[in-house]
Amino acid sequence: MEVKVKNVRKEFDKFPALKDVSLNIKSGELIALLGPSGSGKTTLLRLIAGLDFPNVGAIYFGDQDASQKSVRERNVGFVFQHYALFRHMRVLDNVGFGLKVRKKGDRPSKAEIERRAMELLDFVQLKGLEKRYPNQLSGGQRQRVALARALAIEPKVLLLDEPFGALDAQVRKELRRWLRDIHDKTGHTTVFVTHDQEEALELADRVVVMSQGRIEQVGTPDEIYDTPNSPAVFSFIGESSKLPVSIENGQLYLADRPLGLDAKGVPDGEGQLFFRPHDVEVVETGETAIVGTVVVSRRTAGTRQVELEVGGAKERVEIEIPVDHPATSRSRIAFRPKKWSVFAG
Ligand code: ADP
Ligand code: MG
Numbered sequence: 001m002e003v004k005v006k007n008v009r010k011e012f013d014k015f016p017a018l019k020d021v022s023l024n025i026k027s028g029e030l031i032a033l034l035g036p037s038g039s040g041k042t043t044l045l046r047l048i049a050g051l052d053f054p055n056v057g058a059i060y061f062g063d064q065d066a067s068q069k070s071v072r073e074r075n076v077g078f079v080f081q082h083y084a085l086f087r088h089m090r091v092l093d094n095v096g097f098g099l100k101v102r103k104k105g106d107r108p109s110k111a112e113i114e115r116r117a118m119e120l121l122d123f124v125q126l127k128g129l130e131k132r133y134p135n136q137l138s139g140g141q142r143q144r145v146a147l148a149r150a151l152a153i154e155p156k157v158l159l160l161d162e163p164f165g166a167l168d169a170q171v172r173k174e175l176r177r178w179l180r181d182i183h184d185k186t187g188h189t190t191v192f193v194t195h196d197q198e199e200a201l202e203l204a205d206r207v208v209v210m211s212q213g214r215i216e217q218v219g220t221p222d223e224i225y226d227t228p229n230s231p232a233v234f235s236f237i238g239e240s241s242k243l244p245v246s247i248e249n250g251q252l253y254l255a256d257r258p259l260g261l262d263a264k265g266v267p268d269g270e271g272q273l274f275f276r277p278h279d280v281e282v283v284e285t286g287e288t289a290i291v292g293t294v295v296v297s298r299r300t301a302g303t304r305q306v307e308l309e310v311g312g313a314k315e316r317v318e319i320e321i322p323v324d325h326p327a328t329s330r331s332r333i334a335f336r337p338k339k340w341s342v343f344a345g
Contacts, residue, residue: 001061001156001189002027003048008057010043017043018054019213030183030190032200035210036236041193044210045159048191050074061156076157077150077188079143081165085134091145092117092130098153120148124182140164140171147179151186158190165194176203197237201225209233231343234274241317243273243290243310245342252342255311259336260288266342275337278303278320282335289334292317297327308333 003025010018018040025031033041046052048059050071058067066074077098085094093100095117099108108116121130124144134142143163150158160179164172180203183190194200200207201221209216209224209232217229228234235242245252245259247268252261254273263271283289292308295316303320306327310317319335321327 003157003189003191004060005044005048006058006060008044008047008054008059010040010047010052010054016213018047021057021213021215023208023215023218025189025191027189028187030180030192030203030205032204032207033191033193033210034197034200034207034236035195035216037195038212039210040213041195041210042161045161045191045193048157049076049078049159074157075153075155076159077153077155078158079146079150079160079163081162085142085145085149087134089133090130091121091126091132091134091137094134094145095120095148095152097149116152117148120152121145123151123185124148125178138171139167140175143167143175144178147182151188155188158188160190161193162195163192164199172199179203201237209236211236226339228274228341231272231274234341239277239318240274241277241319243315243317245271245273247271247342254290255314257291257311258288259290261336261340263342264340266344270345272343272345273337273340274343275340277305277318279338280319280321280335281338282321282325282333285332285334287334289336290317291332291334294327294329294331294333297329299323306333 005021005023008018008021009016021044033044035041047054050069054067058065060066061074092114096113099113099116118130121127124147126141126144129137164175176199192203204221206218206220207224208218211232217224217233225237228237234240243254245254247263247266250263252259252263252273285291290310292310294306295309296307298305304323304325304327305318305320307316307318327333
């Protein structure tokens with residue numbers, strides 16, 4: 001099922017949690033909504049679900065305006081971070097719940113519900129646990145039951161709000177890969193909310209970066225990481241280093257020193273240079289490059305991180321250099337980013 005969000009605005013007591021958000025989700029796609037806490041991810045997910053309604057704009061499921069339809073009419077499945085399973089119900093009954101509460105006529109027989117629930121438990125690799133109660137399961141197992149329950153209704157769209165947020169890092173990583181696998185097998189249109197960039201980049205077909213109630217950028221993980229379209233996205237995704245520069249005749253300067261870097265179409269004036277600390281090459285100090293003095297040098301497992309004073313000691317910038325580089329305190333290093341972005345301002 002294709003989902004279209006069209007110019008949606010959502011206010012809470014005049015506070016705009018979403019400001020003119022538009023997004024097209026393709027059928028069968030796995031989309032990650034990524035952004036810091038408070039950026040509007042959950043609000044957008046709830047509007048897609050039909051748990052809440054926009055003040056302005058519309059939500060389409062396929063060609064149909066679903067804006068005024070209820071959760072049940074939209075037939076969406078959810079998993080939330082703290083979506084408690086029903087504590088007094090066995091795992092099997094939790095999974096079958098969505099089918100059991102269907103209207104007569106739509107409702108499968110008791111035996112059929114049990115058969116489907118068993119099938120789903122097998123699918124999420126929890127066979128044998130059907131008679132347990134939720135408090136007899138680990139956190140990861142509970143979230144897998146929650147996913148089986150969401151899948152039981154054969155949802156048109158699957159919505160997941162930080163489903164692994166409460167689990168420890170190792171389990172999270174495993175479940176993330178497992179979820180991708182489940183998605184590829186079922187082919188459901190899936191929207192996954194996370195504030196963890198690594199999770200979003202690893203899991204999603206496309207990542208939607210949100211900030212302060214707006215969508216900053218939509219793209220594949222490679223596009224988001226390699227060509228962020230704003231300072232906000234560049235700083236939010238991955239490690240980043242930043243320097244104020246000036247642009248003259250399409251070339252970058254730091255404190256009047258040419259850096260040998262192209263401004264990539266950004267007009268002459270003030271600008272900000274962004275690059276990844278690991279994405280630099282060290283050059284001879286005589287060359288056109290960013291030249292700095294080492295103030296901090298840290299050895300990590302695979303690399304050496306150094307902090308340099310540059311631009312007449314006005315700025316500090318971090319880069320990563322090979323471990324065998326003889327960087328000592330106060331030594332001079334010249335480098336050029338291999339990939340970089342420039343933003344005006
Ligand atoms: P995220 O999921 O990205 O952390 P939310 O969508 O939950 O962000 O919230 C976005 C903004 O809207 C926040 O500032 C939050 O405080 C506000 N907000 C969300 N839900 C409500 C609500 N029911 N009433 C008032 N403010 C809300
Ligand atoms: Mg949230």
